[in-house]
Amino acid sequence: MPVQSLVIDASVGVRLFSNEQGAEDVARFFDGSAASADLRLCVPELFFVECANVFLKQARRGDYSVSAAKRNQAALHALAFKPYPLEPLASDALDLAARYGLSAYDALYACLAHFLKTTLVTCDVRMIRALADSTISLADPVAALRLVEARG
Numbered sequence: 838m839p840v841q842s843l844v845i846d847a848s849v850g851v852r853l854f855s856n857e858q859g860a861e862d863v864a865r866f867f868d869g870s871a872a873s874a875d876l877r878l879c880v881p882e883l884f885f886v887e888c889a890n891v892f893l894k895q896a897r898r899g900d901y902s903v904s905a906a907k908r909n910q911a912a913l914h915a916l917a918f919k920p921y922p923l924e925p926l927a928s929d930a931l932d933l934a935a936r937y938g939l940s941a942y943d944a945l946y947a948c949l950a951h952f953l954k955t956t957l958v959t960c961d962v963r964m965i966r967a968l969a970d971s972t973i974s975l976a977d978p979v980a981a982l983r984l985v986e987a988r989g
Contacts, residue, residue, distance in 0.1 A: 892909050
């Protein structure tokens with residue numbers, strides 16, 4: 838079976854370490870993804886910095902310690918994401934961001950999904966709404982897990 842790629846945005850990575858609604862769904866998605874040898878989880882290089890920033894904000898807010906934030910970051914790196922460079926996506930990301938009212942950061946994830954001809958997995962409801970009329974394939978972690986399981 839050919840390798841399937843999915844693009845994972847920072848909202849999914851951060852949600853894995855939260856108590857927010859949907860954290861269990863994200864954990865099931867990552868568990869199912871790990872069991873699929875023919876699945877590649879792709880991220881723009883920005884992913885790790887964006888997640889680190891959220892972990893630091895949460896630590897400063899008192900949600901957990903800085904050492905817990907560092908453990909969360911290390912756990913993300915252990916998930917074996919395939920990072921992609923930002924520069925080739927930057928111009929298209931600016932165009933997409935302007936067209937759909939996204940941040941340039943969010944648009945990078947959508948551009949990577951478009952470039953790879955795959956689905957962007959996100960917990961960001963605002964991004965899902967903004968891109969609803971675009972050609973970008975989007976899925977929340979529950980729908981993405983169904984995609985992964987359907988391949989197995």
